[in-house]
Amino acid sequence: MPRHYYWIGLSILLALLIPYLPNPFKGESLFSDFHVFQFTLVLIYAIALLGLNILTGYNGQISLGHGAFYAVGAYVGAILMDKYDVPYYATLPVAAIVCLIVGFLFGLPALRLEGHYLALATFGLALAVPQLLKYHPLEPWTGGVQGIVLSKPDPPFNLHESLGLSQDAWIYYFTLFVLLIMFWAARNMLRGRTGRALVAIRDHHMAADTMGINTSLYKSLAFGVSAMYTGVAGALTAVAVAYVAPDSFNILVSISLLVGVVIGGLATIPGAIFGGLFIVFTPNYANDISKAAPWAVYGVVLILFMYLMPFGVWGAILRGVRALEKYRKTAKMGQ
Amino acid sequence: MDFVIQQITSGLAEGAIFASVALALVMIFTATEHLNFAQGEMAMFSTYLAWTLINAGVPYWLAFVITVVISFAGGVTIEYVVLRPLARAPVLAYVIVFIGLLVIFNSMAGWIWSYVLKEFPSPFKAFATGSNLIGSHQLGVIAVTLIVLTALFLFFKFTPLGLAMRAAAQNPVSAKLVGIRVGWMLALGWGLAASIGAVAGMMVAPIVFLDPNMMAGILLYGFASALLGGISNPAGAVLGGFIFGVLQNVPTIIERLLNINVIGNELKLTFALVVVVAVLTFKPSGLFGQVRIKRV
Amino acid sequence: MSTLLEVKNLHAIYGQTRALHGVSFSLEEGGITTLLGANGAGKTTTLRSVCNMVRTEGEISFAGARIDGKATEEIVRLGVAHVPEGRGTFVHLTVEENLKLGSYTRKDKAEIQADMELVFRYFPRLKERLAQQAGTLSGGEQQMLAISRALMLKPRLMLLDEPSFGLAPLVVQEIFRIMRRINQEEKVSMLLVEQNAALALDLADHAYVLETGRVVMSGLADEVKNDEGVRRSYLGY
Numbered sequence: 029m030p031r032h033y034y035w036i037g038l039s040i041l042l043a044l045l046i047p048y049l050p051n052p053f054k055g056e057s058l059f060s061d062f063h064v065f066q067f068t069l070v071l072i073y074a075i076a077l078l079g080l081n082i083l084t085g086y087n088g089q090i091s092l093g094h095g096a097f098y099a100v101g102a103y104v105g106a107i108l109m110d111k112y113d114v115p116y117y118a119t120l121p122v123a124a125i126v127c128l129i130v131g132f133l134f135g136l137p138a139l140r141l142e143g144h145y146l147a148l149a150t151f152g153l154a155l156a157v158p159q160l161l162k163y164h165p166l167e168p169w170t171g172g173v174q175g176i177v178l179s180k181p182d183p184p185f186n187l188h189e190s191l192g193l194s195q196d197a198w199i200y201y202f203t204l205f206v207l208l209i210m211f212w213a214a215r216n217m218l219r220g221r222t223g224r225a226l227v228a229i230r231d232h233h234m235a236a237d238t239m240g241i242n243t244s245l246y247k248s249l250a251f252g253v254s255a256m257y258t259g260v261a262g263a264l265t266a267v268a269v270a271y272v273a274p275d276s277f278n279i280l281v282s283i284s285l286l287v288g289v290v291i292g293g294l295a296t297i298p299g300a301i302f303g304g305l306f307i308v309f310t311p312n313y314a315n316d317i318s319k320a321a322p323w324a325v326y327g328v329v330l331i332l333f334m335y336l337m338p339f340g341v342w343g344a345i346l347r348g349v350r351a352l353e354k355y356r357k358t359a360k361m362g363q
Numbered sequence: 364m365d366f367v368i369q370q371i372t373s374g375l376a377e378g379a380i381f382a383s384v385a386l387a388l389v390m391i392f393t394a395t396e397h398l399n400f401a402q403g404e405m406a407m408f409s410t411y412l413a414w415t416l417i418n419a420g421v422p423y424w425l426a427f428v429i430t431v432v433i434s435f436a437g438g439v440t441i442e443y444v445v446l447r448p449l450a451r452a453p454v455l456a457y458v459i460v461f462i463g464l465l466v467i468f469n470s471m472a473g474w475i476w477s478y479v480l481k482e483f484p485s486p487f488k489a490f491a492t493g494s495n496l497i498g499s500h501q502l503g504v505i506a507v508t509l510i511v512l513t514a515l516f517l518f519f520k521f522t523p524l525g526l527a528m529r530a531a532a533q534n535p536v537s538a539k540l541v542g543i544r545v546g547w548m549l550a551l552g553w554g555l556a557a558s559i560g561a562v563a564g565m566m567v568a569p570i571v572f573l574d575p576n577m578m579a580g581i582l583l584y585g586f587a588s589a590l591l592g593g594i595s596n597p598a599g600a601v602l603g604g605f606i607f608g609v610l611q612n613v614p615t616i617i618e619r620l621l622n623i624n625v626i627g628n629e630l631k632l633t634f635a636l637v638v639v640v641a642v643l644t645f646k647p648s649g650l651f652g653q654v655r656i657k658r659v
Numbered sequence: 660m661s662t663l664l665e666v667k668n669l670h671a672i673y674g675q676t677r678a679l680h681g682v683s684f685s686l687e688e689g690g691i692t693t694l695l696g697a698n699g700a701g702k703t704t705t706l707r708s709v710c711n712m713v714r715t716e717g718e719i720s721f722a723g724a725r726i727d728g729k730a731t732e733e734i735v736r737l738g739v740a741h742v743p744e745g746r747g748t749f750v751h752l753t754v755e756e757n758l759k760l761g762s763y764t765r766k767d768k769a770e771i772q773a774d775m776e777l778v779f780r781y782f783p784r785l786k787e788r789l790a791q792q793a794g795t796l797s798g799g800e801q802q803m804l805a806i807s808r809a810l811m812l813k814p815r816l817m818l819l820d821e822p823s824f825g826l827a828p829l830v831v832q833e834i835f836r837i838m839r840r841i842n843q844e845e846k847v848s849m850l851l852v853e854q855n856a857a858l859a860l861d862l863a864d865h866a867y868v869l870e871t872g873r874v875v876m877s878g879l880a881d882e883v884k885n886d887e888g889v890r891r892s893y894l895g896y
Contacts, residue, residue: 090455092400092462137644143454144398145643148586151400152636155583159632279579283462290459321474327467334456334463335448523763530749530760537747540710541812542735542764595751 039301043204047197061196065268066308068200071207072264073304077288078214078297079257084286085294086218087250088230090143093150095281096157097127097255101262103161106176106272107169116181116267120206123263124256131255135248154282161274175273178266199268206264210257215297217253226250227295258285280323287330293340302341366619370612376501378608379508380570383563384578384585385592385600386512387556392594393519394532394552395446397454400461403582404468405441406560407575409434410568411476413561414483423486427565431558438557439550446553447546472575483568504566511562512601515555519597528552580632584611587635590642593649602651607638661723663688663816663848664709669717671701671708671872678704679872681717686816686850686865691842693851693859693880695893696869702852703744705869706818709850710734710741722815736764740809744820746801748808750794754785757793757804761811771811777845778807781837799830806834810841816848817841823855831855835862856893860884868893 047064059067080094101123108114108122134153141149161170170176183198217223228236229243237243266272284307292303310329315322337344384402391399399405409430416426445464449456487503519525531538531548538545563585564578571577584607592603611631642649664686671679679701686692694702707713710731719727726734735741740761749757758778762771779786782803788796793804802822809817822838823831835858841847853859860866866883868876876883883889 084455090458092458137640140644140647144458145590145647147400147454147458148398148590149636149640149643152583152586152632152639155580156630156633156636159630163630283466286459286462290455294455321470323466324470324474327463327465327470330463330466331445331460334452334460338452338456523759526752526756526759527763530752530756533751534747534749536712537743537749538760539731540735540741540743540747541760541808542732543760544732 040208044201047194047200061194064194064196064200068196068203068268069265070301070304070308071200071203072261072268073285073288073307074300075207075210075264076258076261076285077292077300077303078211079254079259079261080285080289081292081294081296081300082214082218082226082257083250083254084289085296085299086223086230087226087247087254089138089247089250090147091150091254091282092147092279092286093153093157093282094254094258094285095277095279095283096150096153097131097258098262098265098281098285099157099161099277100130100255101127101259102266102272102277103170103176103262104259105263105266106178109178109266110176111169117202119263119266120260123259127259127262128252128256131259132248132252134255135251138251139244139247150282151279154279158274158278161277170274171272173274175271175276178270178272180270181267203264203268206260210260211297211300214257218297222246287326289340290330291333291337291340293342293344293346296340296342296346299340299342306341367616370616370619371609372501374609374612375605376498376504376608377570377611378588378605379501379504380563380567380581380604381584381588381608382508382601382604383511383559383566384581385589385604386508386515386597387559387563388585388589389594389597389600390515390556390559391552392532392589393597394528394556395549396532397457397461398586398594399556400458400582401464401468402556402560403578403585404465404472405434405438405557406564407578408468408472409437409557409561410483410564410573411472413565414476414481414568414573417484423484427486430561430565434557434561435554438553438555441557442550442553446549469575476575478575481573483565483573485569500569507562507566508601508604511559512597515559515597524551580635583632583635583639587639587642590639590649593651596649596651599649599651603649606650607635610638611635661688662686663690663722664850665718665720666705666709667718667720669705669708669715669719671704672714672716673704677872678713679708679715682869682872682874684867684874684877686848688815688848689842689846690865691838691849691851691863692865692867693853693863694867694869695853695856695859695883695889697892698854699871700869701872702869703820704872706741706743706820706850706852709818710739735812738812738815739818740812740814740816741818742805742809742820742822744824746805748793748796748801748804750792752793753790754793754796754804755789757808758785758811761808762813765811765813770813774811774813778810781810781840782807798825799827799834802826802830802834803837806838806841810845810847814847816850819849819851821852821854823853823858831858838862856889860894 046059046067049059076094076098080091083089083091104123104126105119108119109116138146138149162173180195180199182195183193225236225241225246228241229246233243288303288307291306292301293299310326311322339347384406387402387406388398391397391402412433413426413430416429417423445460449460485500485503487499519529527543528548528551531543531545532552535545567577567581588604588607589600591607592599592601611634662685666685667683669679669682670677682705694705696702704713708715709719711727711729711734712731715727717727718725721737721739726737749760758775762774765771784800785803785807788800793801796804822834838849839862842849851859851863860880860883863880866878866880867874868883868889876886876889
């Protein structure tokens with residue numbers, strides 16, 4: 029569908045322009061460095077959410093523990109940068125591979141689990157991670173409770189002098205670049221045989237098995253790839269936030285990721301962006317509604333979405349578009 | 364030797380609490396075939412209600428009973444208002460809603476009562492056990508848990524209502540076809556689970572101090588216990604709780620005997636996780652649960 | 660002989676699809692009526708409509724009182740036992756528990772006990788398997804269990820959805836023989852949906868033939884059995 033690509037192109041263009049959008053009233057940038065930083069977080073979460081979506085949306089395996097992979101990716105990146113002076117861009121492939129393996133390994137026992145039980149096991153994983161990160165003998169690497177402080181990278185080739193590009197803006201573009209590659213890769217995978225196999229396993233496991241699909245392999249791989257995406261997002265966080273600490277990776281991160289996937293839209297790729305927007309910006313609005321209980325608002329929104337928009341924002345948009353097209357078609361036929 | 368016995372008895376006492384939480388979880392699972400991730404937070408919230416009553420001068424056991432009754436009503440209401448509209452939604456939708464509830468209860472508690480730790484009284488302090496191997500509260504907790512368990516066991520196994528609840532959970536359509544009012548059964552299940560959770564909360568609060576986050580780890584231990592014992596079996600879940608309670612102290616005992624310090628107290632949650640995964644992988648029906656056979 | 664079940668102009672709707680278009684039939688107390696038809700004709704839908712398990716329009720009356728729109732469990736409590744497609748056994752419960760559930764709504768303990776004995780006389784195999792998990796029973800045994808559970812309700816009307824489905828011919832014969840006994844000895848009226856037209860027409864006294872949600876023929880079972888069209892389409896000769 030050519031129209032499809034038009035929308036993608038437009039969104040990418042818009043994304044590219046964000047740090048430079050002028051404020052019509054003041055003549056300077058519309059978005060401050062902090063805002064750009066927030067948009068970077070949106071992109072990072074989008075990558076993490078896409079990862080979770082591959083596992084839960086497309087393959088039907090519920091994970092309440094993706095915060096664990098996020099943490100692993102972040103810590104791998106942080107340790108490489110802090111202890112081994114690895115440049116920030118090189119930490120991503122390493123984090124990716126480590127998380128791919130860790131995810132795949134977790135996927136193996138997970139093969140025996142379904143539905144609630146899998147949710148439970150992953151819930152346990154999410155709860156256990158902060159404890160593991162604070163574990164005394166590992167402190168020389170993880171920095172214990174204090175975590176690891178890093179420094180933000182500078183734009184290369186002196187771009188910050190020639191183009192006035194701030195650190196935050198550079199990180200934003202870098203993240204956008206990574207996101208585009210990863211989204212493109214995911215799209216190809218999910219549209220092809222792999223994607224169909226994953227969905228077949230989700231919709232009717234036994235039938236998929238009898239059709240000759242190696243369900244065990246696909247399910248473990250789904251876990252691995254999903255963890256890889258979320259791990260890369262974690263490594264990007266280490267770069268963008270320049271700080272990692274055990275308590276930033278508690279159960280709430282895992283919950284936020286699941287929330288983001290559901291709100292954005294299960295088994296959709298653009299949904300990840302909406303999910304990211306939700307995760308990053310809702311706490312602000314929730315805080316406005318109730319200073320002391322923003323999470324209560326979060327919880328209520330979550331439940332309401334299940335009743336009103338179970339297919340997420342993107343799902344609702346798709347349905348709206350389809351309904352519109354149907355209407356237009358029947359209107360045309362009536363003429 | 365004293366040390367070992369103390370570790371075992373404290374393990375049993377903690378195990379009693381895990382057993383209570385496990386019971387509540389088995390309750391909901393039995394009634395609805397769902398695992399309620401918000402169970403811990405609901406129990407915590409109930410405990411805060413009890414604290415408010417006690418602080419206002421209500422005698423302990425009266426506050427206890429009132430809290431249990433209110434929790435029952437609360438559980439029924441939640442089932443009716445929040446879960447009934449979901450009806451035949453997929454598992455993921457339920458998980459999301461439970462997480463939503465978890466988050467709501469947690470923040471509301473923090474908002475209403477703040478995050479400052481509070482003391483919660485134990486009704487058993489009046490009785491001295493005359494032994495330094497086990498404390499009075501610990502003994503009391505174990506006793507309460509066993510009483511609740513026995514009552515529930517008898518209820519499910521031998522009463523028509525208990526049987527009807529099990530049937531309604533497993534096969535709501537067939538249950539309707541024998542005249543069971545399935546909606547009431549679900550609500551009843553939730554009410555019972557909420558009450559049991561309240562009891563668990565009130566038993567644990569004197570030990571760990573009342574705080575909005577007190578149940579998160581305990582919830583996981585409760586799950587681990589329920590799975591270990593068998594999620595479909597109330598007695599098994601309780602046994603699982605006691606076993607798990609002692610089990611988590613075994614590394615400490617061994618290390619003390621060998622004079623080393625590897626795991627210590629820091630990795631208890633990880634230990635729980637490992638137990639959960641191991642049980643689910645090798646014996647999903649738990650030690651005492653019914654093995655569920657699926658005929659295609 | 661009064662009319663026990665009366666269905667007038669019944670429509671049934673699944674989502675956007677209308678599965679029944681104005682079906683009408685009735686069943687006399689003490690009789691056995693069968694609904695015949697090919698796959699997708701709407702037979703199962705009709706049974707489910709009687710119990711309000713599907714969205715309906717039209718009138719359904721049981722023992723003179725309207726039941727359309729009532730909750731399934733309330734209809735059951737009036738004396739309608741439904742043996743559904745696929746048996747509907749509580750697979751994780753024991754055989755005994757399944758039977759006990761059949762009598763859940765009854766209060767008369769002595770009579771319930773007597774009915775259990777009755778069930779064991781009809782199906783001795785069930786007595787041997789009382790403590791067994793129902794899901795491990797064979798197809799035939801599960802069908803026996805399903806019918807027994809319905810009997811434990813002490814119903815006035817039994818709805819049976821394809822009791823012969825997936826069962827070996829000998830087992831089916833045994834079950835149909837017992838169904839005849841139940842009808843005659845316990846005075847339970849039956850509405851039987853069957854694909855096995857020959858068997859059904861032997862058992863029933865009245866028959867209706869459904870095609871794509873409409874009644875296309877009705878009459879005494881013997882007449883329907885001898886009808887040329889029915890013989891060719893459903894009886895194979």
